[in-house]
Amino acid sequence: QVQLVESGGGLVQSGGSLKLSCAASGRTENTAAMGWIRQAPGKERDFVAAITWSGSRTYYADSVAGRFTVSRDSAKTTFYLHMNGLKPEDTAIYYCAHSRAYLAGHYFGSTGYDYWGQGTQVTVSS
Numbered sequence: 001q002v003q004l005v006e007s008g009g010g011l012v013q014s015g016g017s018l019k020l021s022c023a024a025s026g027r028t029e030n031t032a033a034m035g036w037i038r039q040a041p042g043k044e045r046d047f048v049a050a051i052t053w054s055g056s057r058t059y060y061a062d063s064v065a066g067r068f069t070v071s072r073d074s075a076k077t078t079f080y081l082h083m084n085g086l087k088p089e090d091t092a093i094y095y096c097a098h099s100r101a102y103l104a105g106h107y108f109g110s111t112g113y114d115y116w117g118q119g120t121q122v123t124v125s126s
Helices: 104-108
Strands: 002-005 008-012 016-024 035-041 045-052 056-060 068-072 078-083 094-100 120-125
Touching: 002 094, 016 035, 016 094, 016 120, 035 068, 035 104, 045 078, 045 094, 045 104, 056 068, 056 104, 078 094, 104 120
Parallel strands: 008 120
Antiparallel strands: 002 016, 016 078, 035 045, 035 094, 045 056, 068 078, 094 120
């Protein structure tokens, strides 16, 4: 089992910034990557960003590339999503998720992840 706990969501004005955190614990020895997935009201979950467990590679959705940055601490226990230049269309519940898949193609869909956090709400006002 892997436990994931997100924090850092909130209400911010358009153009503002937020940093989301995801604390990982439990059986993490088979982790290949950690991802951030978001779900807007009435929509399906969408890939946002992912980082390999080693931290050597990162992946971003086109809609957030250049504005968001995914990172992790050196102990590999906490993962972050730094969000700059937020837009109203970024409003969603943001989930961190755990993946054991080593092929990067698996990171871009919800099915590539086996453990999920409870989510944290991000609301961007215009």
